[in-house]
Amino acid sequence: MQFxxxxxxxxxVLIVTxxxxxxAVPNFFSAETVANWPSFVPHAQLAYGLDLKGGSxxxxxxxxxxxxxxxxxxxxxxxxxxxxxxxxxxDVGDITEDNGxxxxxxxxxxxxxxxxxxxxxxxxxxxxxxxxxxxxxxxxTTRIVMKPTDAGLKDTINSTIETARSVVAKRIDPNGTKExxxxxxxxxxxxxxxPGLQDPAGLxxxxxxxxxxxxxxxDETANPQQLAQGTAPPGSQILPYPTGGGLIxxxxxxxxxxxxxxxxxxxxxxxNNQPVVNFTFNTxxxxxxxxxxxxxxxxRFAVILDNVVLTAxxxxxxxxxxxxxxxxxxxxxxxxxxxxxxxxxxxPVALKVVEERTxxxxxxxxxxxxxxxxxxxxxxxxxxxxxxxxxxxxxxxTISLVINALMIxxxxxxxxxxxxxxxxxxxxxxLGAAVDANVLINERIREEVxxxxxxxxxxxxxxxxxxxxxxxxxxTNVISAAIMFYFGTGPIRGFAVxxxxxxxxxxxxxxxxxxxxxxxxxxxxxxxxxNM
Amino acid sequence: MKPxxxxxxxxxxxxxxxxxLAITISSILIVGSILLVIFRGFNYGVxxxxxxxxxxKFSQPAQVEALRTQIDALGLGDASIQTFGSPKEVSIRMQLxxxxxxxxxxxxxxxxxxxxxxYPDAVFGDVESVSGNVSQELLRSGALAVGLAMxxxxxxxxxxxxxxxxxxALVALFHDVSITLGFFALTRLEFNLSVLxxxxxxxxxxxxxxxxxxxxxxxxxxxxxxxxxEPLLDLSVNETLARTLVTSLSLFMTLLVLLLLGxxxxxxxxxxxxxxxxxxxxxxxxxxxxxxIWLKVGPDSFIPKAVAANAGAExxxxxx
Numbered sequence: 001m002q003f004x005x006x007x008x009x010x011x012x013v014l015i016v017t018x019x020x021x022x023x024a025v026p027n028f029f030s031a032e033t034v035a036n037w038p039s040f041v042p043h044a045q046l047a048y049g050l051d052l053k054g055g056s057x058x059x060x061x062x063x064x065x066x067x068x069x070x071x072x073x074x075x076x077x078x079x080x081x082x083x084x085x086x087x088x089x090x091d092v093g094d095i096t097e098d099n100g101x102x103x104x105x106x107x108x109x110x111x112x113x114x115x116x117x118x119x120x121x122x123x124x125x126x127x128x129x130x131x132x133x134x135x136x137x138x139x140x141t142t143r144i145v146m147k148p149t150d151a152g153l154k155d156t157i158n159s160t161i162e163t164a165r166s167v168v169a170k171r172i173d174p175n176g177t178k179e180x181x182x183x184x185x186x187x188x189x190x191x192x193x194x195p196g197l198q199d200p201a202g203l204x205x206x207x208x209x210x211x212x213x214x215x216x217x218x219d220e221t222a223n224p225q226q227l228a229q230g231t232a233p234p235g236s237q238i239l240p241y242p243t244g245g246g247l248i249x250x251x252x253x254x255x256x257x258x259x260x261x262x263x264x265x266x267x268x269x270x271x272n273n274q275p276v277v278n279f280t281f282n283t284x285x286x287x288x289x290x291x292x293x294x295x296x297x298x299x300r301f302a303v304i305l306d307n308v309v310l311t312a313x314x315x316x317x318x319x320x321x322x323x324x325x326x327x328x329x330x331x332x333x334x335x336x337x338x339x340x341x342x343x344x345x346x347x348p349v350a351l352k353v354v355e356e357r358t359x360x361x362x363x364x365x366x367x368x369x370x371x372x373x374x375x376x377x378x379x380x381x382x383x384x385x386x387x388x389x390x391x392x393x394x395x396x397x398t399i400s401l402v403i404n405a406l407m408i409x410x411x412x413x414x415x416x417x418x419x420x421x422x423x424x425x426x427x428x429x430x431l432g433a434a435v436d437a438n439v440l441i442n443e444r445i446r447e448e449v450x451x452x453x454x455x456x457x458x459x460x461x462x463x464x465x466x467x468x469x470x471x472x473x474x475x476t477n478v479i480s481a482a483i484m485f486y487f488g489t490g491p492i493r494g495f496a497v498x499x500x501x502x503x504x505x506x507x508x509x510x511x512x513x514x515x516x517x518x519x520x521x522x523x524x525x526x527x528x529x530x531n532m
Numbered sequence: 533m534k535p536x537x538x539x540x541x542x543x544x545x546x547x548x549x550x551x552x553l554a555i556t557i558s559s560i561l562i563v564g565s566i567l568l569v570i571f572r573g574f575n576y577g578v579x580x581x582x583x584x585x586x587x588x589k590f591s592q593p594a595q596v597e598a599l600r601t602q603i604d605a606l607g608l609g610d611a612s613i614q615t616f617g618s619p620k621e622v623s624i625r626m627q628l629x630x631x632x633x634x635x636x637x638x639x640x641x642x643x644x645x646x647x648x649x650x651y652p653d654a655v656f657g658d659v660e661s662v663s664g665n666v667s668q669e670l671l672r673s674g675a676l677a678v679g680l681a682m683x684x685x686x687x688x689x690x691x692x693x694x695x696x697x698x699x700x701a702l703v704a705l706f707h708d709v710s711i712t713l714g715f716f717a718l719t720r721l722e723f724n725l726s727v728l729x730x731x732x733x734x735x736x737x738x739x740x741x742x743x744x745x746x747x748x749x750x751x752x753x754x755x756x757x758x759x760x761x762e763p764l765l766d767l768s769v770n771e772t773l774a775r776t777l778v779t780s781l782s783l784f785m786t787l788l789v790l791l792l793l794g795x796x797x798x799x800x801x802x803x804x805x806x807x808x809x810x811x812x813x814x815x816x817x818x819x820x821x822x823x824x825i826w827l828k829v830g831p832d833s834f835i836p837k838a839v840a841a842n843a844g845a846e847x848x849x850x851x852x
Contacts, residue, residue, distance in 0.1 A: 059666065198656070201641055353637040354666045360587070360657035367795035374794040378786040385782060388536040421798055422726045428790060429733055429805070432783040436740065436775075439782070443775040450541065469747035472692055473740040479688055480681045480736045484729065487677040495729040499736075532535045 004519050013516050016508070017403060023410030044413040049420030049494055050359050052368050055195035059355035060168070060207065062188045066349050067160045068153060072097050075122065075134065075146065079104065082118050090115045102146040103139075115144055126151045157188060160348045165190050168351070170344035171206050190351065200358060202333075210306055210350050211341035213258025215289070218300040218312050222249035239302070239309050242329070248309050250302045255292045260285025264342035266335040269325050275335035276325040279342065286322025294318040303328070305338070371424040378428060379405065382435060390442045390532045396517045397438040404434045404502075404509035411501050420494030430502025433477065437510030440466040446532060455530055456522065463515055470511060477503045538781065539774040547769045547817055548762050548825070554818035558707055565714020572717045577724030580671045582628035584640040584661035591653045593619040599647075606646055608639045616796075621657075628664050636661040674728040678709065681732055685739055693746055694834065696827035700820040701742050707815045708738045708808060715807050716800075726801045734808030737783070741776065742816040748772050749824065753833050761830050765821045780813045 005013070026034045026045045034043050050057050076095050079102065083090040092115065093105035106115045116138055123132040126149070133152025139145050148156075161184060168190055169182040181193040197203065219236040227247045232238045236249045262282040269276040281289055292301070293315050302312040303326050310328030330338070382401065386394035408427060412419065419427075445462030453461060477499060484496035521527075578585045588594075596613050603611045603624065612625045624643060628636055640661040647654055662670075682705055690698040712731055716723050748768040756764060787809065791802040 061666075199644075201644075204637070204641075354663040356637045356640060356659065356661045358656070358659040360655070370793060370795040371790075371798075374790045374792075377793065378789040381785055381789065382782055385785070389538070389778065391533075391535050421795065422729050422801065424798075426729075426733070428786055429737075429783075432737075432779075432786055433740070435782045436779040439775050439778045440744065443772075443778070446774075447771065465751070469744050472747060473743045476685050476688060476739045476743065477736045479684045480732055483677055483681040483684060484732050487673050487680065488729070492674075492677070492725060492729045492732070495726075495733070499733070531533070 004523060005516060010516065013512055017407070017513060020407035020410045020505070021403065023414050024406040025410075027409050027413055042413070044416065046409060046413050047416060047418045048368070049418045049423065050193055050195060050357070051421045052419065053195055054198070054359045055193060056197040056200040056203065057355075057357040057359075058192040058200060058203065058207075058353055059185065060190045060192065060351040061354045062157075062161060062164060062190075062349045062351055064153075064157050064188050067157050067188075068100065068148065070160075070349065071148060071153070071156050072100070072102055076102055078122050079119060079146070082122055083115065086114065086118055090118065100148065103143055106142050106144060109142055112138060112142055112144070119144055119146055123152075126155045154187075161188055161190065163348045164351060167344050167347050168192065168207060171340055172203065174340060174343060189354070198358060198360070200356060204353055206337055206340060207347075207351060207353075209341060210347040211258070211338065211344075212306055212346040213261070213342060214254045214304045215256040215292070216250040216253065216302050216304060217255055217292070217296060218302050219249040219251055220300070239304060239307055241309050245309075248302065248312060250304070250309070255301065256281070256285055256288045258342060258346060260288070261342055264339040266332065266339045267325070270327045274327060275330040275332045276327045277330070277335050277339050277342065278325045279323070281322035283322075286320075289322060289324075290318060290320045293320075367421060368424075371421065375424065375428055379431065382431070386435070386438070392521070393438075393442050393445070393518070393530075393532055396514045397435070397442070399517065400438065400509040400514045401431060401434055403513065404505050405431060407505040407509065408498065408502050411505060412498070415501070417497050417501070418494060419498070422492070422495040423498045426495040426498035427502065430499060430506055433474065433503065434506035434510045436473070437466075437470045437506060438514060440470055441511070441514070442532065445530065449530055455527055458530065459518060459522065463511070467511055470507065474503050474507055537774070538777050543770045543773055544766075545770060545773075546766055548766050548821065551818060551822040551825075554814075555822065558815070558819060561714070562707060562710050565710045565717070568714045568717035569710075572720075574713075574716055574723040575720040577722045578625070578660050578662045578667070579724045580667050580674075582636060582662050582664040582667035583626050584636050584643070584659070585623060585625045586640060586643055586647075586659045587616075587657035588622050588624065588647060589655045589657060590620050590622065590651055594622045596622065599624075602646060602650060603643060606639075606642055608642065628667075636663045670725065674725070678728070678731060678735070681735060682706075685735070689739075689743070689746075693750060694829070696824055696829050696833075697746050699827060700823035701739060701746070703823055704742050704812075704815040704820040705735055705738060707819050708734055708811045711811050712804055712807055716804070719803075721800045721803060724800065726798060727804055730801045730804035730808070733805060734812060737805075737808060738812030738815060741780075741812050742820045744775065745769060745772055745816045745821065749821070749829075750834060753829075753831070757831050759831075761825050765824065769817050769821065776813060776816075780809055783809050 023042050023044065025041075026037075026043055031045060034045060037043065076097055079095055083092050090111045091107040093107060095102060095104040106112045116136055119134075120132075120136045123134040123136065123146075125131070126133050129151075131149060131151050133155065134146045134148050136144065136146050165182060165184055169180075172178070172182065172192065172194065173180050179195055181191065183191050185191045192203075192207075194200075194203065219233060221233050222236060222238070226232065227238060227249060230238055232249050235252055237252050238247050238249050240247055260282050262280050262285070264277055264279045267276055267278045268274060269278070297315050297318060300312045300314050302309045304310070305328075310326060326338075379401070383394075383398040386397045386401075388394070390397060405427075408430065411417075441462050444466040445458050448458035448461045448465075449455075481496045481500040481503065484492050485500065488496060574580075594615060596615065599622065600611060600613050603613065603626075609627045614623050614625075615621060616623050626639065626643070640659055644656060644659065647656075682702060685705075686698040686702045689701050709731060712734055716727065721727075745768060748771055749765060752759070752764050752768050752771075756767075759767075784806065787802055787806045791799065791806060794802060
């Protein structure tokens with residue numbers, strides 16, 4: 001009999017069904033219960049989206065212009081030192097940044113080739129194509145122009161955002177124990193999701209600073225007029241104290257940078273036992289700090305955070321142990337934030353919050369309960385409708401429908417997919433598609449019986465003819481799910497995931513599994529007629 | 533015992549004879565929807581309009597007027613304050629403040645701090661703030677998703693059927709999507725990201741329905757080579773009528789339960805879907821099918837394709 005299944009196929013269908021059902025089981029128990037189960041049973045549970053369990057969602061954005069500006073600044077500094085260090089030194093004019101390019105004059109025409117060569121050596125390769133991150137050309141015989149290539153910019157933005165992402169992750173979750181999501185979105189965005197967090201203000205404060213820490217020597221030669229005019233002595237720059245605190249001139253050269261910290265902790269200290277941040281340098285940082293403090297006893301050094309001078313104490317004795325503390329009108333909270341920020345490292349670029357959503361917890365629980373209730377009632381109504389319409393075949397439809405629902409949950413758990421509110425709607429919708437598959441088959445069988453086909457032939461024909469339409473119809477859903485997943489964001493993606501999984505399971509349950517049940521019934525009873 | 537039959541056996545309703553009337557009604561609805569969308573516009577949620585929306589639950593019935601004065605004093609622009617659900621729950625919606633990307637987020641913080649200061653026991657529910665750039669991107673990527681989905685699906689139908697079928701399905705889709713959009717412009721229900729998901733699903737459902745009818749048309753075109761197109765379409769619609777109604781009713785029932793008992797958050801979503809089921813079922817018969825008549829689908833259809841398919845099969849088998 002053609003309609004019957006070969007043995008291996010029966011087993012395959014049963015195994016797939018059982019795996020799907022068993023995977024669904026952990027979803028009905030609490031996480032603690034599941035954790036105690038032996039290791040051979042599945043543990044994966046459905047993750048609930050923020051809209052269901054409450055929490056904060058932040059979308060952070062870096063301005064690509066900032067990243068490009070930094071790249072140009074860095075290159076400008078490198079060019080300057082490379083020209084000076086060339087042997088013999090190449091005499092160049094002002095190195096200017098204009099319109100996204102760096103350009104400078106070479107004063108002596110015979111040095112142009114050497115200057116071009118030196119500039120070229122500062123560029124780096126991008127990817128495997130051998131393309132460089134800057135194009136170097138000579139214009140008007142003595143002017144060298146360096147313009148970043150598109151590939152170079154793309155690569156820089158990409159690596160900058162990746163670094164920023166890992167810094168953000170370390171700041172939010174220093175120990176890696178919390179259930180937070182920090183992922184990249186698009187080219188220059190980072191999505192942060194913290195379940196359960198109800199007030200994201202603290203989180204935003206933590207992420208709002210790049211926290212670039214630098215130690216520089218104070219330039220005491222600058223006089224007040226120079227400070228007021230903003231004209232620093234050569235090799236120095238003028239930086240502000242925190243709001244209203246005036247200005248100070250410091251050396252451009254960084255004595256020790258915050259990158260060389262090994263640890264920072266909040267604490268109290270100083271003259272008035274104020275909140276401070278204690279820090280420890282790593283080995284090379286400690287050596288540099290020791291050198292600087294030995295050479296400059298009696299002079300002042302500035303502790304600079306994000307280009308603001310926090311404090312500029314006098315070096316009384318050389319600091320050899322690589323430890324110290326930073327004071328600067330902290331509150332206990334801001335000291336603790338700064339410690340976290342220093343431990344995570346500086347953000348390579350400033351991040352702005354462009355989207356913020358906070359979902360209250362009660363609302364989430366209420367929504368999920370209502371959604372579950374509505375779903376349950378809908379399934380019961382459907383089952384009644386199917387059974388009174390198709391009798392035995394309606395029972396098969398209902399069974400495959402329930403198995404389908406459980407399999408969707410199981411597959412989602414296996415894939416670590418997240419269930420969101422639109423996901424629940426998608427879930428109910430795919431149940432509708434599963435019903436449609438069964439209805440198509442059942443109606444077709446009815447039709448074939450009416451046309452006078454014998455029982456077996458009617459069933460065979462019903463499945464064969466209906467399956468073609470089911471395939472075509474479901475394939476369009478797969479197309480739209482794929483497009484939604486690819487182009488959609490957040491809730492739409494959640495919906496698309498459930499739709500895609502649901503289309504697969506509903507074709508499996510609606511066509512294959514129900515056919516298995518019908519075939520089994522047929523083999524056992526050899527019916528001569530179908531009552532439906 | 534006789535099973536319950538929604539549709540009596542052997543119906544023979546001349547559906548297609550009403551096609552001019554149906555097309556007239558549909559055209560009026562489409563034009564009306566487009567006008568509504570242009571002149572009345574959508575009530576965009578913060579997803580698409582940018583700005584912020586905060587839901588607050590007070591311990592006592594909220595004093596909306598006092599709250600409005602307080603929020604206006606913050607100088608963040610016009611705020612729309614409405615109670616929802618119960619008199620204690622208030623939704624505050626504000627336009628996108630001017631100035632930079634993070635302005636929306638900062639304004640939300642300001643409102644939160646101000647309300648907290650005056651009503652310490654107020655509980656904040658959902659807080660959303662979306663910057664202008666992001667909201668425009670969401671809208672653009674949403675429109676792109678709808679457009680591409682329509683295109684991808686038509687190409688698929690073109691491959692599986694013939695080009696007039698793709699045209700018919702596409703016009704039916706356009707019909708369904710524009711009427712749904714018109715519904716949102718008319719009712720001013722909030723138009724947000726999940727509604728966009730609903731529209732994509734309506735497209736999927738409407739196509740599902742159209743394809744079932746088309747599948748039967750294809751089958752009958754091969755079976756009854758000499759039948760004229762109009763009775764053939766009527767026959768196909770009648771043959772699939774039971775299935776169409778059982779499925780539509782199942783979905784309608786499911787969605788109605790969801791609309792009445794389900795969470796408030798997806799009300800717009802479910803309402804759109806419910807409308808989509810009705811419109812989608814209608815358009816399969818009265819939009820998609822008549823187009824097949826006008827595009828001269830007839831006894832010649834599916835012959836060249838079948839030959840081509842056979843030729844292809846032969847080629848493949850020779851290569852294999």
